[in-house]
Amino acid sequence: MKFISARERFEGEFTLPGDKSVTHRAVMLNSAAEGEATVTNALIGEDCLSTCACMRALGAKIDLDGTTMRVRGVERFRAGRELDCGNSGTTIRLLTGLVSGKGIDANLFGDESLSSRPMARVARPLGLLGANIQTTDGHAPIFVAPAELQGREIITEVASAQVKSAILLAGLSANGKTTVIEPVKSRDHTERMLAAMGAKIGVDGNRVTVEKSRLSPVDVCVPSDISSAAYFMALGALKGKTLCKNVGINPTRTGILTAFDRLGVKYTLQNRRVSGGEETADILVEKSPMQAIELGGDVVPAMIDELPLLALLCAFAEGESRIYDAKELKVKESDRIKTTAELINALGGECIPTEDGFIVRGKKKLSGGKVNSYLDHRIAMTAAVGLIASEKGGEIADEQCCAISFPDFFDKIEAGTR
Numbered sequence: 001m002k003f004i005s006a007r008e009r010f011e012g013e014f015t016l017p018g019d020k021s022v023t024h025r026a027v028m029l030n031s032a033a034e035g036e037a038t039v040t041n042a043l044i045g046e047d048c049l050s051t052c053a054c055m056r057a058l059g060a061k062i063d064l065d066g067t068t069m070r071v072r073g074v075e076r077f078r079a080g081r082e083l084d085c086g087n088s089g090t091t092i093r094l095l096t097g098l099v100s101g102k103g104i105d106a107n108l109f110g111d112e113s114l115s116s117r118p119m120a121r122v123a124r125p126l127g128l129l130g131a132n133i134q135t136t137d138g139h140a141p142i143f144v145a146p147a148e149l150q151g152r153e154i155i156t157e158v159a160s161a162q163v164k165s166a167i168l169l170a171g172l173s174a175n176g177k178t179t180v181i182e183p184v185k186s187r188d189h190t191e192r193m194l195a196a197m198g199a200k201i202g203v204d205g206n207r208v209t210v211e212k213s214r215l216s217p218v219d220v221c222v223p224s225d226i227s228s229a230a231y232f233m234a235l236g237a238l239k240g241k242t243l244c245k246n247v248g249i250n251p252t253r254t255g256i257l258t259a260f261d262r263l264g265v266k267y268t269l270q271n272r273r274v275s276g277g278e279e280t281a282d283i284l285v286e287k288s289p290m291q292a293i294e295l296g297g298d299v300v301p302a303m304i305d306e307l308p309l310l311a312l313l314c315a316f317a318e319g320e321s322r323i324y325d326a327k328e329l330k331v332k333e334s335d336r337i338k339t340t341a342e343l344i345n346a347l348g349g350e351c352i353p354t355e356d357g358f359i360v361r362g363k364k365k366l367s368g369g370k371v372n373s374y375l376d377h378r379i380a381m382t383a384a385v386g387l388i389a390s391e392k393g394g395e396i397a398d399e400q401c402c403a404i405s406f407p408d409f410f411d412k413i414e415a416g417t418r
Contacts, residue, residue, distance in 0.1 A: 001396070004388060005388075006387065006388060006391060011239075012243075012416045014229070014242060016232070017044075017045070017224065018042050018222035019225035019226070020227070020228075022193075022220065023048045023051075025094075031058065031074070033197060036073075037218055037220070040068050041068075041222040041246075043225065045404055045405050046086060046404045048088075050088045050091045053084060054091060054108075058077040073215075073217060083108045085109065093163065095108060096122055098169040098172075099144050100129075100132075100147065101173025105144060107142070108143075117139065117140075119138060119140055125163065125167050129167070129171070129178065131147050131170060151175060158183070159183055164208065168191070171211070172210060172213050176212075183206070187250065198213065199215060226256065229283060233265075237313065241284070242416075244282065250278055254302060255303025255304075258303070259293065264289060264291050265313075268283070268284045269281040290314075290317035292317050292319030292320050294322045295310070295321075301328075308378050311344060312385060315386075316362065319362055320361050321358075323360070324356050333375065333401075334374040334376040337358065338353055339376060343382060344386070348366045348369060366390045367391050368387055368391055368392040368394040370394050371383040372397045373399060375401045377403075377405050380399050383396045384409070
């Protein structure tokens with residue numbers, strides 16, 4: 001149980017952890033390339049450490065020095081591996097695709113939360129390529145056996161970077177061309193990194209095609225994660241002024257900035273630059289009066305992890321907000337439609353869960369209270385923002401889950417002006 005006090009102001013300049021999505025891919029793909037690479041500003045959280053452990057089990061050598069990883073990859077993975085993916089959906093879904101064409105058998109599994117999440121959405125399209133994959137009633141553990149893959153065109157049912165990436169990584173070992181067509185373009189870190197590593201890959205809007213390829217190692221400087229920065233950006237909008245340094249502003253990840261535009265949040269992108277194929281900037285956010293919004297459609301995949309936080313901001317806005325087209329929230333670390341509504345209501349707000357999102361009746365202020373994190377890091381961090389911005393603060397149960405993506409989150413929060 002962690003008590004979070006309310007604050008009159010929150011100000012500060014923050015250097016935030018590396019992007020989790022980019023760190024996963026930098027470790028996984030360099031581990032599958034023959035040679036050495038250095039990954040700097042890596043996120044050393046539990047999820048990314050699960051990816052490191054799995055890649056070591058497959059034969060890669062990975063050395064850690066602070067937030068720097070040195071990766072020596074192998075093209076031929078070890079067979080018969082037990083791959084513990086912990087709590088990481090990215091690890092298990094992407095790795096299932098990667099190993100499915102490597103001519104090895106492997107068992108991929110994780111903790112209780114991971115074992116409850118849907119895996120048929122990955123196994124089914126991989127099966128269309130010829131992969132030999134067995135799930136456990138559509139969930140983990142996942143058993144992969146050797147198979148020869150044949151490229152084909154696959155239309156995905158949902159816009160999911162994990163599903164798309166799993167298919168593309170399998171396509172690296174498939175005969176012919178493998179094409180993924182999404183209903184809406186999801187985050188594209190995999191495509192960018194594969195291109196940087198010499199893969200035969202082409203992108204045309206929502207359509208991505210890859211051919212059998214050998215990867216060359218590439219050094220990666222990981223930008224700070226906009227999903228992590230979002231909590232400090234929100235505190236700037238609610239309580240003062242914050243500057244988040246070197247934040248990734250990949251266009252497939254900046255839905256939160258689109259939401260800020262609609263809410264009326266004042267922000268400025270400073271010192272824009274490109275690092276390792278990923279666009280970055282320093283983001284300054286200032287206290288802003290906010291108005292109700294409606295948000296759905298194409299922007300949702302670009303901010304799926306920030307939707308609980310956006311719902312919280314709507315609770316501080318003027319008027320009734322509606323967030324929709326977000327069914328994907330139901331299959332995260334918790335059912336985030338349900339747990340976000342519970343969070344806001346526990347703090348004295350009014351949030352009504354719907355089939356695909358929320359209706360939030362803004363009260364412009366929240367009283368505070370006790371919040372259950374449900375061991376979901378996004379819910380815990382959203383709760384901390386709500387409590388700081390509330391009238392009396394309160395408590396978060398099982399706050400330690402923040403270590404999954406942001407190990408020193410509470411230390412950073414404490415550094416903000418009281």
